[in-house]
Amino acid sequence: MSDRNESDRLQQESTFQRLIRRPEAGSFAVMVVVLVLIAFASNGNAMNALGIKNNLSIISQFGIIATGAALLMIAGEFDLSIGSMIGFAGMSMAMMLKWGLPFGLGEATPFSAFFITLAMTLSLGWLIGTIVVRSGLSSFIVSLGFLFGLRGVTEVTFRLINQSTQISGLQDFKETSFFARLFGGESFGWFYDLAFALGFNLNRRGEQWVTGLDARVVWWMLVVLIAYIILSRTQIGNWIYATGDNKESARANGVPVNRVKVGLFMTTALCATIFAACQVFDTNTADAAKGNLKELEAIAIAVVGGILMTGGFGSVIGVAFGAVTFGLVANAVFYIPWIDGSFYRVFVGAVLLAAVFANERIRKRITGGI
Amino acid sequence: MAEPYVRLENIVKRFGPFTALNGVNLDVHSGEVHALLGDNGAGKSTLIKVMSGVHAPSEGTIYVEGKPTVFNSPRDATVAGIGTVYQDLAINPLMSVTRNFFMGRELYKGPRGLGIMKMGEMNEIAHDEMLKIGIDISDPTQAVGTMSGGQRQTLAIARAIHFGAKVLILDEPTSALGQKQQMGVLKTIKKVRKRGDIAVIFITHNEIHSQLVADRYTFLALGQVIGAGKKDELEHNEIRRLMAGGAEMRDLEQELADI
Ligand SMILES: Nc1ncnc2c1ncn2[C@@H]1O[C@H](COP(=O)(O)OP(=O)(O)OP(=O)(O)O)[C@@H](O)[C@H]1O
Ligand SMILES: [Mg+2]
Numbered sequence: 001m002s003d004r005n006e007s008d009r010l011q012q013e014s015t016f017q018r019l020i021r022r023p024e025a026g027s028f029a030v031m032v033v034v035l036v037l038i039a040f041a042s043n044g045n046a047m048n049a050l051g052i053k054n055n056l057s058i059i060s061q062f063g064i065i066a067t068g069a070a071l072l073m074i075a076g077e078f079d080l081s082i083g084s085m086i087g088f089a090g091m092s093m094a095m096m097l098k099w100g101l102p103f104g105l106g107e108a109t110p111f112s113a114f115f116i117t118l119a120m121t122l123s124l125g126w127l128i129g130t131i132v133v134r135s136g137l138s139s140f141i142v143s144l145g146f147l148f149g150l151r152g153v154t155e156v157t158f159r160l161i162n163q164s165t166q167i168s169g170l171q172d173f174k175e176t177s178f179f180a181r182l183f184g185g186e187s188f189g190w191f192y193d194l195a196f197a198l199g200f201n202l203n204r205r206g207e208q209w210v211t212g213l214d215a216r217v218v219w220w221m222l223v224v225l226i227a228y229i230i231l232s233r234t235q236i237g238n239w240i241y242a243t244g245d246n247k248e249s250a251r252a253n254g255v256p257v258n259r260v261k262v263g264l265f266m267t268t269a270l271c272a273t274i275f276a277a278c279q280v281f282d283t284n285t286a287d288a289a290k291g292n293l294k295e296l297e298a299i300a301i302a303v304v305g306g307i308l309m310t311g312g313f314g315s316v317i318g319v320a321f322g323a324v325t326f327g328l329v330a331n332a333v334f335y336i337p338w339i340d341g342s343f344y345r346v347f348v349g350a351v352l353l354a355a356v357f358a359n360e361r362i363r364k365r366i367t368g369g370i
Numbered sequence: 371m372a373e374p375y376v377r378l379e380n381i382v383k384r385f386g387p388f389t390a391l392n393g394v395n396l397d398v399h400s401g402e403v404h405a406l407l408g409d410n411g412a413g414k415s416t417l418i419k420v421m422s423g424v425h426a427p428s429e430g431t432i433y434v435e436g437k438p439t440v441f442n443s444p445r446d447a448t449v450a451g452i453g454t455v456y457q458d459l460a461i462n463p464l465m466s467v468t469r470n471f472f473m474g475r476e477l478y479k480g481p482r483g484l485g486i487m488k489m490g491e492m493n494e495i496a497h498d499e500m501l502k503i504g505i506d507i508s509d510p511t512q513a514v515g516t517m518s519g520g521q522r523q524t525l526a527i528a529r530a531i532h533f534g535a536k537v538l539i540l541d542e543p544t545s546a547l548g549q550k551q552q553m554g555v556l557k558t559i560k561k562v563r564k565r566g567d568i569a570v571i572f573i574t575h576n577e578i579h580s581q582l583v584a585d586r587y588t589f590l591a592l593g594q595v596i597g598a599g600k601k602d603e604l605e606h607n608e609i610r611r612l613m614a615g616g617a618e619m620r621d622l623e624q625e626l627a628d629i
Contacts, residue, residue: 229486235476236483241465242473249460252424254445254474312464367463367515 023306024318026358030304030351031321038328042335046328049192049201049210051335056213059327060220061275063320065294066301067220067227068271070319072264073302074231076244076311077139079268081128081146082298084154085121086291089276091154092117094167094286110173110180110281118273124150125269129262139265147295155288165288172284183219183274184281186212216278220323223271228316240264244311300348301326304355308363325351373436375400375569376421376452376537381430383416383593390416392593393430397586398537401566403559405580406573407613408590414573415456417590418539421571422454423447445474453535455526455543463515467507470514471496471529499528503558520551527558531568538562539571544579552579559583577613581606589613 019025038046045051065082072079096108096116108116128146132139158165173180189212195201196208203209231237242250243260251257272291280286305322307314326348333341374397383391391413398404406414419425421432423441431438434450441447447454454460461470472492478485493510500507505524507517514522523543530538540559544552560583562568574580580587587604589597589612597604597612614622 230484233486233489234483235478235485235487238465238469238473238476238487241469242462245462245464246460249456249462250473252422252444252454252456252460254443254448308464312462363464366513 023313023315023362024321026355027305027318027321027325030355031325034325034328038332038335041339042332046332046335049195053210053213054334055327055331056217058330059324060214060216061278062297062301062326062330063220063323064216064223064275064278065268065271065298066305066319066323067223067316068264068268069295069298070302070305070307070314070316071227071231071240072261072268073299073307073309074244074311074314075240075261075264076247077132077261077264078143078299079128079265080140080143080295081124081150082268082272082295083291083293084147084150084295085124085269085272086276086279086294087288088124088150088154089117089121089273090280090286090290091158091288092120093277093280094170095157095161097170097173097280098167099161110177110183114179114183114273114277117276118270121269121273122266125266126262128269129265132265133258133261143295151288158288166286168285170280170284173281180281181215183215183277184283185215187215187218188213214278214282216275216282219274219278223274224316224320231316236260236263241312244313246312297326297348300352303359304351306355306359306362308359309356310363313363313366372399374398374433375435377433377436378417378421379431379433381417381420381432382428383413383420383425384428390593391420391427394590394593394595395598396421396588396595398569398571399586400536400569401563402585403563403570403572403583404586404588405584406571406588406590407575407580409614412590413593414590415541416593418454418541418571418573421447421537422452422539448533448535451534451536452539453530453533453537454539454541455523455530456541461514461522461526464513466511467500467514467517467525468492468496468510470525471499471510471532475533495532496525496528499532500524503528503531503554503561505554519546520548520554523547523551523555527555531562535568537569537571539573541573542575543572544574544576556583575613577610581609587612 042051046055069079069082093113096102096113097110100106101108101112101116124146128143131137132142135142155165174184192201192208192210192212201209231240239250239255239260242253242255243257247257276290279290301322302314302319303309304325305314305319307319329347330344333339333344376398378394378396381391381394382389394413394417396417406417408414416425420427423444423446426441432441433439439450441450462473465473468489477488477492479488480486496510497507503524505521507521514525517525523546527538527540527543543555547555556579559570559572562570563583572580572584584601586600587598587609588595597608
């Protein structure tokens with residue numbers, strides 16, 4: 001009899017082996033491949049000063065909502081109302097900015113328009129979550145109800161007050177309001193200034209070409225950073241994983257399962273509102289159709305980022321890689337003239353299926369199926 | 371006789387039209403191992419779920435240290451010192467050993483909820499507590515889904531003990547284990563009993579196991595108590611008869627022979 005113990009049975013892994021087993025590994029690999037392919041196919045145009053700005057703009061849009069959707073999916077629920085929530089929030093803000101605060105409370109500022117809207121969207125998120133946990137119904141159906149309902153409310157409100165389902169030509173609040181600049185302004189100007197000083201970032205006349213990235217890039221980074229810390233480092237993070245993995249055992253151990261879920265439905269509503277605010281203050285427009293299908297893209301990105309459809313597993317960083325991948329492909333048509341824009345959807349479909357199979361393998365490996 | 375730590379009085383539990391428990395009484399004393407026995411579906415798991423706050427009883431009262439107590443959630447029961455190792459272990463396969471060990475009771479710095487977890491300290495405690503009752507897990511960050519049944523069992527028991535259970539409820543802790551690990555669990559039960567301040571409720575279908583460690587027995591059949599008593603008050607044959615749900619062993623043997 002040797003004094004062999006349990007620890008001897010686990011082989012020491014190299015750093016590389018550890019890395020490729022991380023949940024982000026797959027989405028990282030896909031991102032790198034897509035990045036390289038698009039850089040080559042576009043002769044580098046997708047990665048020049050303007051390309052980076054435009055790519056990051058859509059990547060951030062995807063990233064902001066996909067992060068919220070991913071946290072919710074890890075806790076075992078879906079939110080199909082994200083797209084309609086974006087439309088609703090955009091309508092709400094633009095409407096207040098154009099027609100004034102409700103109940104004749106006077107002119108709206110970007111600040112008041114945003115926070116009144118946020119109060120409404122958070123309440124809606126709370127309502128969706130509460131219906132889901134109280135009724136025990138599938139969040140798929142409950143949030144599907146809100147997908148239709150909220151879009152309808154948005155259109156009706158637009159027509160009643162504004163006659164048209166679009167608002168354009170709002171005053172450019174970025175000029176006057178710091179708060180509006182936070183959402184619609186620019187960021188990382190120093191980076192582009194620096195690149196210019198070093199002799200890059202020139203237009204045809206040799207002047208500085210691009211002045212900065214969208215402000216939403218900063219929002220995306222913030223959302224990712226905060227979500228990462230919460231999910232992997234804090235107590236709530238452990239509750240989120242526990243809720244999605246096996247909610248009965250989580251509950252039996254004292255995890256406040258229902259509050260976790262309701263909180264995460266409010267989080268997706270928050271992400272949708274940030275998305276909408278960036279759009280409204282950037283373009284000074286709103287449209288009842290904004291955000292259409294965004295909930296499905298968010299879910300697809302989360303899955304490609306390694307989130308299990310069944311919950312309980314996944315990483316925020318993987319989802320960030322997924323957002324980069326989707327953003328690059330969605331924009332590819334602008335840099336690669338010979339490509340048909342609809343290939344974006346072909347790509348989404350194929351990558352989504354591949355990711356689901358890969359994720360299922362991971363789940364089986366962990367739960368002992370392989 | 372000292373006051374029982376937990377006393378159940380006339381507990382009735384109905385699931386819709388189905389009466390799972392029909393007026394059950396149970397005394398649980400500190401420093402004793404109380405074997406809860408009975409056939410499949412007798413209501414053992416239901417009874418301990420009532421005791422641990424998972425189900426609210428339809429009728430009847432739970433006394434903790436003599437005071438009538440209502441558990442609105444498992445957390446209430448945990449606070450009252452009732453630690454449960456469920457048959458399904460209440461363990462999450464996709465999460466790591468440490469994350470399971472501290473699920474719902476994480477160690478953290480900062481405000482509740484948003485506090486940062488002390489991962490290093492938690493890893494160490496989980497490893498040490500499991501080592502104390504006999505299993506040296508190699509890597510506390512390993513997913514529980516990849517562990518053996520015995521290791522999962524150990525995790526669940528170590529967790530309940532660590533969180534200060536005054537009553538440790540073990541629902542068939544030996545059923546999924548190999549011989550050596552079964553004995554390990556029995557040893558653990560003995561160790562816990564020796565401390566003197568913890569009551570153990572031990573559910574099993576194994577007569578030998580119950581005789582090895584139990585001080586007191588309660589037998590359930592069809593949701594009712596059909597026999598109870600201290601070990602020295604019960605005859606061996608009586609125990610066997612009651613374990614079979616009240617049927618005479620000889621009759622069962624006869625029935626088998628007739629086939
Ligand atoms: N949530 C529930 N809803 C309806 N019926 C239930 C529920 N939980 C248990 N029961 C029923 O109550 C009865 C007792 O079940 P219980 O799990 O307590 O049995 P048990 O004594 O633990 O059996 P075993 O030895 O097989 O674990 C069973 O008939 C079971 O079907
Ligand atoms: Mg049972």
